[in-house]
Amino acid sequence: MGYYDIDDILADGTRFPCRFNYDVPGLGYLEGNPGRPISKNAKLELPLWMVHLLAVVGAQSNEDSRVEEPLPFVELLPPDLFAPRVLNAIKSGATSLDLHSISPHFYTLAEKWATLFSDKELSQVLKDMLLERGQEINNHAISVSMFSNCNQTNDSAVFLQTLDEFEKTIYRDTNVNCKEMKKWLVLK
Amino acid sequence: MSIDIDDILAELDRDTTAVEQNASSYPDQSDRTQGNDVSQIRPADKVVDPVVPMQFNKIDDYQRLVTHWKNERMSPELLPYPHHLMTRTLIRIQERIELIETLSMGYLEDNQELTVDSKLPLLCMEAELERLKFLVRSFIRCRLSKIDKYSIYLRQQSELPNNAGLSRLDLLMSKEEVKYHMKHSDILLKLFNNAILKHLPEELQAVNDTEGSISMIDEPDWNKTVFILVCGGVVDESGVDSKLTTDDDGKPCYSVIIEDLNEEIYLLIGAVYVIRYSVIRDLMTEGRVVLI
Numbered sequence: 001m002g003y004y005d006i007d008d009i010l011a012d013g014t015r016f017p018c019r020f021n022y023d024v025p026g027l028g029y030l031e032g033n034p035g036r037p038i039s040k041n042a043k044l045e046l047p048l049w050m051v052h053l054l055a056v057v058g059a060q061s062n063e064d065s066r067v068e069e070p071l072p073f074v075e076l077l078p079p080d081l082f083a084p085r086v087l088n089a090i091k092s093g094a095t096s097l098d099l100h101s102i103s104p105h106f107y108t109l110a111e112k113w114a115t116l117f118s119d120k121e122l123s124q125v126l127k128d129m130l131l132e133r134g135q136e137i138n139n140h141a142i143s144v145s146m147f148s149n150c151n152q153t154n155d156s157a158v159f160l161q162t163l164d165e166f167e168k169t170i171y172r173d174t175n176v177n178c179k180e181m182k183k184w185l186v187l188k
Numbered sequence: 189m190s191i192d193i194d195d196i197l198a199e200l201d202r203d204t205t206a207v208e209q210n211a212s213s214y215p216d217q218s219d220r221t222q223g224n225d226v227s228q229i230r231p232a233d234k235v236v237d238p239v240v241p242m243q244f245n246k247i248d249d250y251q252r253l254v255t256h257w258k259n260e261r262m263s264p265e266l267l268p269y270p271h272h273l274m275t276r277t278l279i280r281i282q283e284r285i286e287l288i289e290t291l292s293m294g295y296l297e298d299n300q301e302l303t304v305d306s307k308l309p310l311l312c313m314e315a316e317l318e319r320l321k322f323l324v325r326s327f328i329r330c331r332l333s334k335i336d337k338y339s340i341y342l343r344q345q346s347e348l349p350n351n352a353g354l355s356r357l358d359l360l361m362s363k364e365e366v367k368y369h370m371k372h373s374d375i376l377l378k379l380f381n382n383a384i385l386k387h388l389p390e391e392l393q394a395v396n397d398t399e400g401s402i403s404m405i406d407e408p409d410w411n412k413t414v415f416i417l418v419c420g421g422v423v424d425e426s427g428v429d430s431k432l433t434t435d436d437d438g439k440p441c442y443s444v445i446i447e448d449l450n451e452e453i454y455l456l457i458g459a460v461y462v463i464r465y466s467v468i469r470d471l472m473t474e475g476r477v478v479l480i
């Protein structure tokens with residue numbers, strides 16, 4: 001994930017629910033009413049690139065900053081993306097899941113989330129899901145026909161709709177490679 | 189009772205190959221002088237000669253170039269530039285071109301010798317030359333694309349004072365590549381500066397900021413998975429490979445440790461593995477392992 005990676009930038013724009021731990025004056029425009037202070041316990045949806053710093057950095061309290069870790073500005077609430085409902089759906093059948101409708105950047109977000117909270121369970125689920133879905137992607141990608149470009153079977157078209165952006169790049173790479181290979185073998 | 193005479197036979201074999209090697213070096217020599225007779229760049233050639241010892245075999249050099257090319261194509265980082273090898277190759281290409289030119293001029297003069305038979309060697313020479321040129325071009329293009337990708341990283345590495353020995357730009361890259369690297373990053377920087385950066389607050393104007401939420405310097409992905417072929421066959425002065433060990437079955441192999449997982453694995457000679465680049469980086473630079 002580089003600095004200039006477009007998919008990464010897009011993924012970072014996804015909004016996450018969070019709650020403010022402080023009264024902050026002047027930040028009302030995050031809520032949609034500029035000029036007003038933001039109140040404690042206000043619930044907001046903020047993009048990930050903003051949240052992931054705010055959830056780590058705390059306010060500088062002069063009195064007892066050394067005694068305990070400062071409370072961060074915002075607290076991240078568990079998002080719908082990684083609700084137990086979704087994780088159960090993944091565990092029960094990863095290949096039949098419509099990942100694209102959950103989030104087009106599911107893997108990137110999940111990776112960031114797991115890094116942020118060192119979530120072992122989530123990363124395990126992700127790993128299993130990637131393996132399981134990877135086999136399915138491979139199955140669809142290697143079944144290419146040489147002479148007509150657009151006779152994807154209905155099955156495979158439906159499956160492709162459910163891929164997230166990361167899986168789409170995998171699918172595209174595999175598919176192009178298989179196609180080129182076949183072309184070379186048949187036509188020279 | 190059988191007497192094992194393999195070592196005696198091997199001695200005899202070695203003698204004969206030595207003679208053959210001598211003999212085979214003659215055409216090489218004559219080839220060179222012939223090439224030099226027709227070439228006008230003899231002085232330049234002489235300058236290079238002391239740097240480049242002449243005992244290098246053409247075929248070996250070609251194999252080495254192919255290995256360098258493959259490694260460069262598959263590895264995530266920019267590998268050190270093979271200075272001597274490339275100098276030799278470029279000189280040979282130059283000589284070949286001139287040889288072909290003189291030969292084809294000879295054909296033009298006396299027409300009675302022009303038969304299909306006598307044309308074949310010329311055809312082969314040209315085809316071979318094209319192959320070699322393709323290899324060199326592809327190699328250099330691949331390096332240039334990596335230089336583009338990691339230009340800020342390379343610049344930062346070369347400015348670090350502590351590892352001046354290993355990552356000096358002129359060791360890592362050829363003269364032309366250093367020139368390209370410097371100029372290209374200057375042009376890119378100018379574009380960024382004029383288009384966007386000059387409108388930003390001063391503390392946000394750097395393009396090599398690592399303090400922010402995301403590091404702006406793209407480092408090579410050291411943990412990229414690569415396919416490798418374990419070829420072994422590198423021996424040091426004592427005639428044995430110091431890194432070679434044996435696995436549980438007694439087969440020769442290298443043992444490497446994946447640090448993140450704290451797992452030791454044996455790489456058998458002649459086998460193909462998919463493995464992290466960072467693990468086999470040292471083995472690859474020593475030529476014990478080839479990327480495929």
